[in-house]
Amino acid sequence: MHKLLALLLAHVPSDFRILFRQFLLRVVDFDALSIQADVAGYLGQFAGVLMMFSLIHVPFILSVFGMAPWYVEHYLIATMMLVAGLIAVITWDAIFPDLRDVMVLSPLPIAPHTILLAKVTSSSALMGLAILALNFASSLMLSAFAGAMPGNHWGFLQALAAYWFTMAAASGFLYCSILTVQGFSALLLPRRIFLRLSAILQLAAFGIFLGVYFLEPSIETPAGLAAHHNQWLLACSPDFWFFALFNQLNGSLPSTLTWLAWRAWIGLGIVLSGSAASLILCYLRTMKKIVEEPDLVPGSGRIHWTPRFGNALQTALTLFSARSLWRSRQHRVAFAFFLAVVFAIALSWLRGELSGATRGSMPDGFILSTFIMMSVAVFALRSVFSLPISLTANWVLRTTQLSPSEKYIAVTRTILLCFSVVPVWLVSAFLSLAFRPWHQVTAHLAVLALLGWILAEINLIGFYKVPFTCSYLPGKSNIQFIFWGFVIFIITVALPAAEFELGSFNGPFRYVCMMVVLSGAAIWLWAFNRRRASAAILYFEELPTELITTLKLVSY
Amino acid sequence: MLELRNVSKRFAGIAAVDDVSFSVRPGEVAGYLGPNGSGKSTTMKMITGLIEMSEGEISFQGEPIQDDLMAYKRRMGYVPEEPYLYNHLSGIEYLTMVAQLRNLPERQSSACIDGLLQLFSLHDDRHLSISGYSKGMRQKVLIIAALMHNPELILLDEPFSGLDVASALVLRSLIQELAARGKVVLFSSHELDTVERVCSHVVILHRGKLVADDSIASLRSLMELPNLEAIFSQLAVEQDSDSMARQIADLIHA
Numbered sequence: 001m002h003k004l005l006a007l008l009l010a011h012v013p014s015d016f017r018i019l020f021r022q023f024l025l026r027v028v029d030f031d032a033l034s035i036q037a038d039v040a041g042y043l044g045q046f047a048g049v050l051m052m053f054s055l056i057h058v059p060f061i062l063s064v065f066g067m068a069p070w071y072v073e074h075y076l077i078a079t080m081m082l083v084a085g086l087i088a089v090i091t092w093d094a095i096f097p098d099l100r101d102v103m104v105l106s107p108l109p110i111a112p113h114t115i116l117l118a119k120v121t122s123s124s125a126l127m128g129l130a131i132l133a134l135n136f137a138s139s140l141m142l143s144a145f146a147g148a149m150p151g152n153h154w155g156f157l158q159a160l161a162a163y164w165f166t167m168a169a170a171s172g173f174l175y176c177s178i179l180t181v182q183g184f185s186a187l188l189l190p191r192r193i194f195l196r197l198s199a200i201l202q203l204a205a206f207g208i209f210l211g212v213y214f215l216e217p218s219i220e221t222p223a224g225l226a227a228h229h230n231q232w233l234l235a236c237s238p239d240f241w242f243f244a245l246f247n248q249l250n251g252s253l254p255s256t257l258t259w260l261a262w263r264a265w266i267g268l269g270i271v272l273s274g275s276a277a278s279l280i281l282c283y284l285r286t287m288k289k290i291v292e293e294p295d296l297v298p299g300s301g302r303i304h305w306t307p308r309f310g311n312a313l314q315t316a317l318t319l320f321s322a323r324s325l326w327r328s329r330q331h332r333v334a335f336a337f338f339l340a341v342v343f344a345i346a347l348s349w350l351r352g353e354l355s356g357a358t359r360g361s362m363p364d365g366f367i368l369s370t371f372i373m374m375s376v377a378v379f380a381l382r383s384v385f386s387l388p389i390s391l392t393a394n395w396v397l398r399t400t401q402l403s404p405s406e407k408y409i410a411v412t413r414t415i416l417l418c419f420s421v422v423p424v425w426l427v428s429a430f431l432s433l434a435f436r437p438w439h440q441v442t443a444h445l446a447v448l449a450l451l452g453w454i455l456a457e458i459n460l461i462g463f464y465k466v467p468f469t470c471s472y473l474p475g476k477s478n479i480q481f482i483f484w485g486f487v488i489f490i491i492t493v494a495l496p497a498a499e500f501e502l503g504s505f506n507g508p509f510r511y512v513c514m515m516v517v518l519s520g521a522a523i524w525l526w527a528f529n530r531r532r533a534s535a536a537i538l539y540f541e542e543l544p545t546e547l548i549t550t551l552k553l554v555s556y
Numbered sequence: 557m558l559e560l561r562n563v564s565k566r567f568a569g570i571a572a573v574d575d576v577s578f579s580v581r582p583g584e585v586a587g588y589l590g591p592n593g594s595g596k597s598t599t600m601k602m603i604t605g606l607i608e609m610s611e612g613e614i615s616f617q618g619e620p621i622q623d624d625l626m627a628y629k630r631r632m633g634y635v636p637e638e639p640y641l642y643n644h645l646s647g648i649e650y651l652t653m654v655a656q657l658r659n660l661p662e663r664q665s666s667a668c669i670d671g672l673l674q675l676f677s678l679h680d681d682r683h684l685s686i687s688g689y690s691k692g693m694r695q696k697v698l699i700i701a702a703l704m705h706n707p708e709l710i711l712l713d714e715p716f717s718g719l720d721v722a723s724a725l726v727l728r729s730l731i732q733e734l735a736a737r738g739k740v741v742l743f744s745s746h747e748l749d750t751v752e753r754v755c756s757h758v759v760i761l762h763r764g765k766l767v768a769d770d771s772i773a774s775l776r777s778l779m780e781l782p783n784l785e786a787i788f789s790q791l792a793v794e795q796d797s798d799s800m801a802r803q804i805a806d807l808i809h810a
Contacts, residue, residue, distance in 0.1 A: 304648075304683060306649075306652065311659075312655075312656040312657070312659045312660075312662070313656065313657065313659065315656055316652075316653045316656035316657050319649070319653065320642075320645075320653055323644060323645060323649065324644060327644040327685075328644055389642065389644060390640070390641075390642050390643060390644070392638070392640035393640045393641050393642045393643075395606060395636055395640065396641075396642075396654060396657075396701070397657070398605075398606055399604050399605070399606065399629060399632070399634050400629065400654060400657040400658050401626065401629065401657075402626045402629055402630055402657070402658060402659060403626070403659075404626075
């Protein structure tokens with residue numbers, strides 16, 4: 001990756017080249033990484049996950065395209081837009097100058113347009129990589145099917161060009177929409193208010209992207225698209241505009257839907273000019289404003305209530321974790337991503353419940369959904385705990401460690417249970433109210449509570465650190481491995497477990513056996529972690545596993 | 557009494573601190589001096605228990621600190637060289653967290669924090685995020701955090717950094733007042749004038765080795781030099797500062 005970058009950047013001005021490289025890698029917070037972290041490898045792992053998705057899409061296209069071609073086309077475009085939206089949210093603010101840029105770059109003889117160009121190019125490169133990774137296999141497969149039209153010998157190439165153009169345009173549309181909103185907010189609002197609003201906008205955008213993706217009704221049939229009552233949905237949904245754009249470019253769009261494709265062209269034109277104008281104005285006006293106004297989020301009003309969570313140590317660490325999770329952009333977004341998956345599953349059940357479809361006995365699909373929600377929430381919080389917030393400030397925790405490490409680890413367990421297991425359990429309990437009989441609901445909630453406890457204990461094995469305080473070593477937590485491990489877990493464990501639990505509702509002995517096994521596992525894991533924690537030492541620096549074991553004969 | 561006996565620290569075989577021994581008695585303010593890279597902050601970090609020494613022993617009130625590090629930390633207050641704080645917390649949240657981590661009684665600690673914030677002129681800004689604090693404000697937060705539990709041993713690594721003149725004068729008097737109340741104070745600084753006014757004795761480090769450990773008056777008469785600056789220049793500065801300045805100017809001009 002480094003060699004490719006060097007080759008591409010060899011013929012551009014050096015100031016632009018240096019800035020581009022800096023901004024490209026700034027998507028990862030270097031302050032949070034271990035000194036031995038491989039950033040390029042870390043980004044490569046994410047690209048790998050997207051490429052695997054692209055490969056998964058191939059059998060999906062093969063099996064479904066013949067029956068529902070428009071469904072497949074719309075699904076691929078909507079997924080690309082979701083990924084683009086998530087990248088826009090994760091790299092929130094990255095394209096606009098911040099205080100660090102202004103203080104470091106302003107005194108240097110670098111023109112603002114060079115900084116702007118470097119930022120735009122680096123963000124575009126990142127987005128381009130994501131588009132390529134997510135579509136490299138699916139583009140070929142879809143074009144082979146969509147371009148197979150009688151009498152059109154160039155059908156495949158036309159479909160391929162239409163596909164790539166549509167994906168780039170759809171991603172650009174979403175990314176530029178975010179930039180336009182951010183840019184004009186930065187221009188029009190005082191910086192302090194903008195900083196506060198920016199955090200809320202970021203979460204709102206996040207919720208909207210995931211909410212639309214998971215909850216949008218499926219209407220990709222000729223009848224569904226032509227139905228009068230669906231016209232408002234088509235008019236308001238950019239994913240359908242770009243679906244129409246693809247078919248227009250491919251020459252397969254019915255004339256009744258041409259207006260949708262035009263919406264895509266107009267929307268693209270508006271957000272491209274809006275984002276360009278806001279960016280240029282920002283670099284001309286906001287850079288001065290940043291220096292004049294402190295980069296400080298104002299205090300949160302006059303009420304300052306500090307709740308207590310057990311003893312002083314528990315209160316200190318719980319409040320520290322809650323504040324880190326809420327106030328740090330990086331942590332908030334990372335956790336919100338997983339929570340959004342949890343709530344998307346919950347919302348889809350709630351939608352069914354509101355329409356009356358889920359009345360009656362508890363289906364295995366619901367049980368599976370709650371298992372997935374619980375697993376995602378616990379693993380997500382554990383992952384977010386591993387991202388530090390301010391490594392240089394950790395000295396204070398080390399100089400004030402007046403209790404044994406096991407007490408700190410016990411607090412970490414409490415935080416994990418309070419912030420992931422309890423909320424998911426409560427949401428599941430609320431959703432369970434739709435089902436009868438009550439003994440099934442109670443029985444399932446008891447199983448879910450034990451599952452949450454077991455998952456929390458599994459995640460605490462070897463986790464001898466205070467949340468948000470240990471440096472992060474991306475290579476150690478292999479994202480590919482975790483992702484596929486999780487998928488396999490869902491398929492091989494959660495699915496049969498849900499069926500087993502459902503079957504146990506009719507056999508008390510079977511249910512009691514299951515509860516005994518689960519309780520035993522939970523207690524054993526708890527005791528195991530407790531025993532190991534008593535001899536553990538808290539650590540604040542993640543180090544790679546040594547490939548060669550040193551004899552440590554030399555004293556360092 | 558704080559006592560260092562033959563303390564050394566090596567990083568990858570290179571000695572950052574080499575066979576350093578000195579002691580500081582209760583009621584005494586010891587100035588810890590040395591040029592950049594001489595090993596002052598490394599020594600401070602070893603005394604706080606943040607890093608382990610390669611050789612030697614550090615003891616406080618006769619007990620090696622490693623024997624019961626937690627009990628030792630209860631009695632120690634530390635102001636680090638750099639004002640590194642959790643920027644996402646407000647001043648009061650940070651100080652409350654430190655008080656809780658130190659397991660101080662809530663009522664007593666909140667009254668103490670409130671009073672110290674008032675005295676250090678931070679009370680009006682206590683609910684603002686630390687990310688917006690100036691360097692001086694951060695330094696005041698560090699000083700409050702180091703002192704609020706009434707420690708017996710106070711370690712100050714460049715405590716005047718970023719402080720305004722009025723606050724610096726208060727801190728100077730405070731150090732002397734704390735020593736008068738029987739605290740052990742080890743004070744590292746580059747401000748020789750302040751060290752000369754505040755400290756009863758000085759320890760000078762050069763390239764990791766101890767080059768002086770005596771009272772300032774004794775060093776003055778022994779070396780027949782008028783002030784601490786001259787003593788320090790002779791012991792720890794290798795190059796003539798005027799000639800070095802000329803070389804820098806020449807290099808820039810070229």
